[in-house]
Amino acid sequence: MASQTSTPLEYSTHQNEMNILGFWLFLGAEIVLFATLFAGYFVLEGGTADGPTLAEIFVLNDVLIETFLLLTSSFTMGLALHQMRHNNLKGMLIFTVITLLLGAGFMYMEINEFIHYVHEGATLQTSAFTSAFFTLLGTHGAHVSFGIVWITMLIIQLVQRGITPVTSRKFFIASLYWHFLDVVWIFILTFVYLRGVLM
Amino acid sequence: MKLDEFFVTGDPIIFLSQIAIGLTIIGLVALISYLKKWKYLWQEWFTTVDHKKIGIMYIIAGVLMFFRGGVDGLMMRAQTSRPGLELLDGQHYDEIFTTHGVVMILFMAMPLLIGIMNVVLPLQIGARDVAFPKLNALSFWLFFGAAMLFNISFVIGGSPDAGWTNYFPLAGVEFSPDIGNNFYAIALQIAGIGTLATGINFIVTILKMRAPGMTLMKMPMFTWTSLVTSVLIVAAFPILTIALLMMTLDRMFGAHFFTVAAGGDPMLWLNLFWLWGHPEVYIVVLPAFGMYSEIIATFSRKNLFGYKTMVISIVAIAFLSMLVWVHHFYTMGNSAAVNSVFSVTTMMIAIPTGVKIFNWLFTMRKGRIQFTNAMMWSLAFIPCFTIGGVTGVMLAMAAADYQYHNTMFLVAHFHYVLIPGVVFAVFAGLYYWWPKMFGFTLNERIGKWHFWLFVIGFNMTFMPMFFVGLDGMSRRMYTYSESTGWAPYLGFSAIGSLVLAAGFAALVYNIYWSFRYASRDIGGDPWDARTLEWDTASPVQEYNFAVTPEVTELDQFWKNKKEGKNKLKKEEIKDIHMPSNSGIPIIMSVAFGIVGFFLIFEWFTLAAIFSIAIIAGLIASSFDYDDGYHIPAKKVLETERKWRGDL
Ligand code: HEM
Ligand SMILES: [Cu+2]
Numbered sequence: 001m002a003s004q005t006s007t008p009l010e011y012s013t014h015q016n017e018m019n020i021l022g023f024w025l026f027l028g029a030e031i032v033l034f035a036t037l038f039a040g041y042f043v044l045e046g047g048t049a050d051g052p053t054l055a056e057i058f059v060l061n062d063v064l065i066e067t068f069l070l071l072t073s074s075f076t077m078g079l080a081l082h083q084m085r086h087n088n089l090k091g092m093l094i095f096t097v098i099t100l101l102l103g104a105g106f107m108y109m110e111i112n113e114f115i116h117y118v119h120e121g122a123t124l125q126t127s128a129f130t131s132a133f134f135t136l137l138g139t140h141g142a143h144v145s146f147g148i149v150w151i152t153m154l155i156i157q158l159v160q161r162g163i164t165p166v167t168s169r170k171f172f173i174a175s176l177y178w179h180f181l182d183v184v185w186i187f188i189l190t191f192v193y194l195r196g197v198l199m
Numbered sequence: 200m201k202l203d204e205f206f207v208t209g210d211p212i213i214f215l216s217q218i219a220i221g222l223t224i225i226g227l228v229a230l231i232s233y234l235k236k237w238k239y240l241w242q243e244w245f246t247t248v249d250h251k252k253i254g255i256m257y258i259i260a261g262v263l264m265f266f267r268g269g270v271d272g273l274m275m276r277a278q279t280s281r282p283g284l285e286l287l288d289g290q291h292y293d294e295i296f297t298t299h300g301v302v303m304i305l306f307m308a309m310p311l312l313i314g315i316m317n318v319v320l321p322l323q324i325g326a327r328d329v330a331f332p333k334l335n336a337l338s339f340w341l342f343f344g345a346a347m348l349f350n351i352s353f354v355i356g357g358s359p360d361a362g363w364t365n366y367f368p369l370a371g372v373e374f375s376p377d378i379g380n381n382f383y384a385i386a387l388q389i390a391g392i393g394t395l396a397t398g399i400n401f402i403v404t405i406l407k408m409r410a411p412g413m414t415l416m417k418m419p420m421f422t423w424t425s426l427v428t429s430v431l432i433v434a435a436f437p438i439l440t441i442a443l444l445m446m447t448l449d450r451m452f453g454a455h456f457f458t459v460a461a462g463g464d465p466m467l468w469l470n471l472f473w474l475w476g477h478p479e480v481y482i483v484v485l486p487a488f489g490m491y492s493e494i495i496a497t498f499s500r501k502n503l504f505g506y507k508t509m510v511i512s513i514v515a516i517a518f519l520s521m522l523v524w525v526h527h528f529y530t531m532g533n534s535a536a537v538n539s540v541f542s543v544t545t546m547m548i549a550i551p552t553g554v555k556i557f558n559w560l561f562t563m564r565k566g567r568i569q570f571t572n573a574m575m576w577s578l579a580f581i582p583c584f585t586i587g588g589v590t591g592v593m594l595a596m597a598a599a600d601y602q603y604h605n606t607m608f609l610v611a612h613f614h615y616v617l618i619p620g621v622v623f624a625v626f627a628g629l630y631y632w633w634p635k636m637f638g639f640t641l642n643e644r645i646g647k648w649h650f651w652l653f654v655i656g657f658n659m660t661f662m663p664m665f666f667v668g669l670d671g672m673s674r675r676m677y678t679y680s681e682s683t684g685w686a687p688y689l690g691f692s693a694i695g696s697l698v699l700a701a702g703f704a705a706l707v708y709n710i711y712w713s714f715r716y717a718s719r720d721i722g723g724d725p726w727d728a729r730t731l732e733w734d735t736a737s738p739v740q741e742y743n744f745a746v747t748p749e750v751t752e753l754d755q756f757w758k759n760k761k762e763g764k765n766k767l768k769k770e771e772i773k774d775i776h777m778p779s780n781s782g783i784p785i786i787m788s789v790a791f792g793i794v795g796f797f798l799i800f801e802w803f804t805l806a807a808i809f810s811i812a813i814i815a816g817l818i819a820s821s822f823d824y825d826d827g828y829h830i831p832a833k834k835v836l837e838t839e840r841k842w843r844g845d846l
Contacts, residue, residue, distance in 0.1 A: 018330045018407045025399045025433055033437035040445065040456065040467060047462020049455075124454050128462035131454035135445070149814075153821050166824065 008085060010172040012165045023173045027180055034184050037136045038191065045196075047128035054133065054196035057120045059113070063193050066109045067185065070144075073102035074182040081175050089163055092171075096155055099178070103148050110141050133192070140188060143181050150174055207357055210291075217354045246780040248332035250317045251739055253339050255636055257314025258629070260343055264306040265622075267350065269703060271299035273696055276660065280693035282681045292677035293360040294379065298353065300363030301383065305390055306346045308483040308617070311625045313342075313397055316425050316486060319632055320401065322732030322739065323419045325410030325748045330403040332778045333820070334396050340788030341393030348795050349386035352379060356800065359383040362675065364472060365446070367457035367465040372450050381799040384447045389791050391439050398432030401425055410731070412750035416510070419730045419753075420496075420503060423510055424489030427517045428482050434521065435478040442471035451801055466531065473524035481520040484616070485513060487624030488555060491577045494631050495559050497728045498574040499566025502754055505558040512551030519548045529597045530604045538597035545595035552588060556581060571726070572646035576627035579654050580619045587615030590665065605675075608668025614661045626653075626706070634725050638738040639717035645709040653702025659695025663688035723842065729757040734765065736842040742775045742830055745839045769846055772836050774829040783823070787816040 011017055045054075080095035114134070117123075124134045151174050158167050207213050231237055244252060274295055278287045287295065321329055329335050352358040359379040361370040370380050405426045409418070418426075446468070448454035455461035457468050496503045503509065525533060525541040533541075559581065568574065590612040594600055603609065626649075634640050667685045679685055724733040731748055732739075734756050745767060752758060759765045790812035797806035840846050 014407070018403050021407060022330060022399050022403045025402055029395055029399070029433050029437045032434060033441055036438050036441040036471065040441070040471075043464055043467050044456065044462065047455075047464065049460070049462035051462075124448065124452060126455075126461075128455045128458070128464065131445075131448065131456050131463070135448060135454070135456075139444075150821075153818055157822065161824075170821075 008168075008172075009163070009165055010169040016165060016169040019169055020173060020176075023176060027176065030180065034136075034139070034187075037132075037139060038187065041132040041136050041192065044128040044132040045199075047132075049127040049129075051127035051130060052120060052122050053129070053199075054192070055199065057117055057122055058193065058196065059116065060193075060197070062109055062113050062116075063189065066106050066113070067189055069102050069106040069109065070182055070185050073099045073106070074179050076102065077175050077178045081172065084163060084168055084171060087163055089158065092163070093155060093158060096151060096158075096171075100148055100151055100155075103144055103178075107141065107144055107148070110137070110144075136192065137188065140181065140184055143184075147174070147178055147181060151178070205355060207354055213354060220354060241782075242780065245785050246336075246782045248328075248336050248778050248780055249741060250321050250329050250332065250335060251636065251741075253335055254314045254317030254319075257310045257317060257339055257342070258636075260346060261307055261309075261311035261314055261625075264302050264310070264346060265703070268299050268302035268307050269700065271295045271302070273700055275299065276689075276693040276696040278677060279679070279689045281690065282679055282683070282686050284678060287677065289677050290360065293362075293675070294353065294358035296675055297359045297362050297365075297383075298349075301349065301359070301387070302346075303617075304363065304479070304483070305387060306342075306349065308621045308625075309390075309394065310342055310346075312428075312483060312486045312621070313338075313394075315490070315625065315628045315632065316401065316421075318636055319628075319732055320422060320425055321404065321408070322635070322735060322743060323422050323730050324405060324408060324413060325731050325744060325750070326404065326408040327743050327775070328778065329400050330408060331400050333781050333784060335400055336781065336784040337787060338393040338397040338400065340784045341396075341791060342390050344788040344792040345386045345388075345390035345393070345795070348389070348792055348799075349382055352382040352386075356382065364476070365468075366472075367446075367449075367468045368459070370446070370450075370468075371457060373458075378799055378801070381447075381450060381801070384443050384450060385795045385799050388440065388443045388447070389795055391436050391443070394432055395436045395440075398429040398436065401429040402433065405429070410748050410750050413755075416507070417750060417753045417755075419489075420492035420506070420509060421486070421489035421730075424485045424492075424513055427513050428485045431478050431482050431485070431517050431520070435475045435482065438471055439475040439479075442468065442475065445471075447798075451798070466528075469528050469531070470524065473527045474521075477524045477527070478517075478520045480613075480617070481516060484620040485517065487620050488513065490624045490628045490631070491559060491580060492562075493728075493730065494573045494577050494627050495562050497631075497726055498569045498571055498577075499563045500569075501562055501566045502729070502757075503558070504561035504564075505554075506753065508554055509558055512554045515551040516548055519544060519551075523548065526595055526597075526600075529600045535597075542595055542597040546592055549588060549592055556585065571630070572641070572643055572650060573627045573631035573726075575647070575650050576623045576630070579650070580623045580627075583615060583619035583623070583654075583657070587612060587617075587619065591616065603668055605673055606668040607664040607672045607674060610674050611661045611664035611668060614657075614664075618657055618661075626650075631726070632732075633713075634721055634737040635732060635735075635739055637714075638721070639713060639719050640721060640725055641709050641713045642717060645705060645712055649702050649705035649709055651702075652698055652705055656695050656698030656700070656702050660692050660699055661695075663692045663695075724760075727760075729754040731756050734759075736838075740838050740842075742777060742835065745775075745835050746771045767839060767843065767846060769836065772832045772839070774832050775835055776827055776829055778827040779825045781820075781823070781825075783816055783820050787813065790816055 010020065076095045076099045080092050080099060083091035083095060122130045124131055154167070154170055154174055158171070161167050206217065231240065244256065247253065274287065275292065278284055278292060317329070317335070321327070357377050357379045359365070359382055361375055361380055361383075365380065365383055368374055370383075405418070405422060445454070445456040449456050449458070455463040457463045457465045459465065492503055492509065523541055523545045525537060526545045529538050529541075559577075590608070594603065594609060594612055630641055630646060667688045670683075670685065672679065672683070672685055721737060723736050725737070726733070731750075734748060735743060748755070756765075790809060794806050794809045794813060797803070797809060836846065
């Protein structure tokens with residue numbers, strides 16, 4: 001077992017430091033991106049044009065399950081990173097696979113949720129509200145799906161190469177991305193769903 | 200879709216353009232094949248990750264786009280040169296002012312500035328390259344693919360026609376059922392992704408790759424402005440991304456973000472567009488400020504006056520630029536209180552801008568001014584830009600704006616800001632940094648022709664627009680009657696635009712002439728300049744610096760020169776690590792282009808199939824572990840000997 005040095009492996013080269021800083025900046029851009037989507041949603045949430053409102057169609061239970069799945073996946077992602085810091089490839093891979101399964105479960109639930117809405121007569125084309133709603137959620141869902149593919153590719157690279165400065169950096173960045181999606185989801189839960197119930 | 204809908208037909212001029220485009224492509228392919236240059240182009244340019252070459256490609260593309268946008272401008276001026284002319288019909292005019300605006304801002308100003316930044320920025324901070332060279336290449340190719348996609352619109356499918364601002368509901372399918380505006384939505388989206396990547400790339404480069412000892416307050420002014428511009432890019436471009444996404448969903452997938460009948464809100468588009476659009480004008484003008492600062496200091500033989508206040512004012516301008524977007528639609532039903540707030544924030548921008556103007560003037564005071572071309576452009580910038588600024592403050596007054604909103608007065612104003620603020624700067628920058636790129640200076644005498652024709656033509660073209668604008672001529676009018684009395688003004692303006700065009704032609708001639716005849720024997724530092732980029736050969740060696748320079752103060756290079764300390768020690772030269780070329784960026788761009796094209800034509804199945812290529816490209820680059828190569832110290836030594844003459 002390698003002992004913990006003062007700087008983690010993913011920060012061990014100058015190029016790695018730059019990649020990680022670059023990714024933080026990218027997340028800054030992502031914050032603006034989602035903030036814009038939220039702003040659009042707030043402007044349009046009343047624009048239901050005789051179509052259904054959120055309170056009329058959504059199933060709290062499903063949303064809570066989605067929340068549970070995604071929050072847990074963020075936690076297991078943290079565990080995977082912890083294993084990486086201890087240079088334990090096997091443990092790292094196990095937790096990563098669990099993370100991906102939870103992520104896939106989230107996507108499964110969300111797709112179900114969308115199908116349910118369509119059955120209730122709420123599609124992208126129904127009203128300004130549904131357009132904004134599906135776009136906000138869809139963008140988040142697309143990000144999660146992208147993350148699943150991305151992290152799958154990283155698993156392959158980890159199996160091929162083990163924990164090296166490069167793979168650890170890539171994995172660290174992917175984990176930042178994954179946590180970020182979790183944070184966005186909490187905002188969606190609060191400002192879209194819970195607010196939708198109250199309104 | 201039938202063939203005659205696919206190609207734009209029925210207009211002889213466009214038919215001729217189609218033939219000309221076809222022949223040019225065939226001719227180019229034949230010429231390159233004949234000269235057997237494909238391999239050279241592929242290895243040295245298409246797959247390059249060298250920031251200097253990428254910068255040069257940006258500049259070439261930007262100049263070509265300037266030509267395209269300029270022709271649009273000339274056509275508009277020709278159409279309005281006399282009352283009642285029928286050179287262009289209303290629809291055609293609409294398409295031309297739309298493509299003109301988009302091309303000038305996104306495909307001319309942005310690439311020219313980013314191109315110059317690419318060439319200069321790493322050199323100014325003593326770096327070997329940018330932080331992410333491959334991403335840099337991808338940014339360029341995405342921009343280039345997007346520009347090509349946008350440009351084919353006038354021969355294939357039809358051009359967008361709702362103005363570069365693309366206001367809804369006009370830009371929606373109800374009023375613009377043709378696919379023209381799809382070109383806008385998709386091409387800008389692709390270009391925007393590339394720009395965002397550039398912004399991130401430059402921020403990391405500047406923050407993490409400066410030469411040892413170069414603290415933030417010892418950075419050259421152009422580096423500072425590039426940094427602030429990059430931050431603005433990261434803050435503003437995601438807004439455009441989402442606005443365009445909404446537009447795409449509305450136009451192609453039946454969503455209702457902007458349709459009032461279904462609960463949507465066209466004002467959402469206006470707000471998002473200008474939340475990006477206003478910072479965007481500062482994104483293009485700030486780097487220009489940086490260039491002027493470098494050039495004025497160099498050719499006044501003095502250090503920049505008020506360096507600290509310059510830095511503070513750029514940051515202040517950038518900050519304020521995010522807070523003023525409503526001044527673009529004072530007349531669209533805001534409350535008086537809202538208008539007043541935005542009126543005040545807008546006028547506040549004049550303060551830091553004024554500070555900068557005075558700093559430039561004080562830099563020149565008591566300096567030994569050399570009237571080189573680069574300096575001439577900087578000098579012409581100051582009065583012209585001030586006219587633009589003062590008329591901007593006039594427009595900023597909400598109550599008064601009700602009078603001249605959307606008139607030619609506005610068109611005159613923003614050309615007085617954008618042309619001195621961007622185009623003059625690009626010219627100044629090109630004359631100044633040309634030797635860094637190509638190893639010779641542009642001809643100063645032909646340059647003076649370029650200068651005088653362009654500056655005089657510019658004022659002739661746009662000054663009359665202030666007067667017809669105040670007299671009530673609205674923007675985007677394609678014709679007018681004799682009785683308005685505007686004919687003399689607009690006729691004069693049309694003549695001016697020809698003078699302007701002659702100025703551009705003089706630049707092109709200058710480039711041609713200098714390539715053939717200019718002296719190649721100019722050394723590294725032909726202007727006796729102050730900043731680190733002049734500590735390299737001209738043109739710059741591929742590795743930039745044989746030994747990373749060390750910095751203890753602002754204008755280190757100048758100080759070293761005065762103290763005779765610019766010597767290189769042989770023992771210090773080591774092997775230099777370089778990144779490898781990559782074909783992935785250009786291939787990705789082609790994939791983006793194809794997917795974009797199918798999306799524009801709403802052939803969604805094909806678009807979906809080809810997006811697999813994009814994903815494959817991403818996966819390929821994720822699995823790419825190429826770590827670059829080393830230039831051996833011996834070879835570095837040889838190269839350095841050749842241009843320094845000592846060692
Ligand atoms: C070659 C010199 C140029 C000429 C002759 C020219 C002329 C014009 C004219 C006649 C218009 C349209 C007025 C109308 O709305 O009817 C226009 C609009 C515009 N121009 Fe230029 N222009 C030139 C250069 C530039 C440059 C360098 C830029 C930007 C850096 C620029 C940016 C714009 C924009 C953004 C619009 C607004 C387009 C719209 O209304 O949607 N132009 N120009
Ligand atoms: Cu503005």
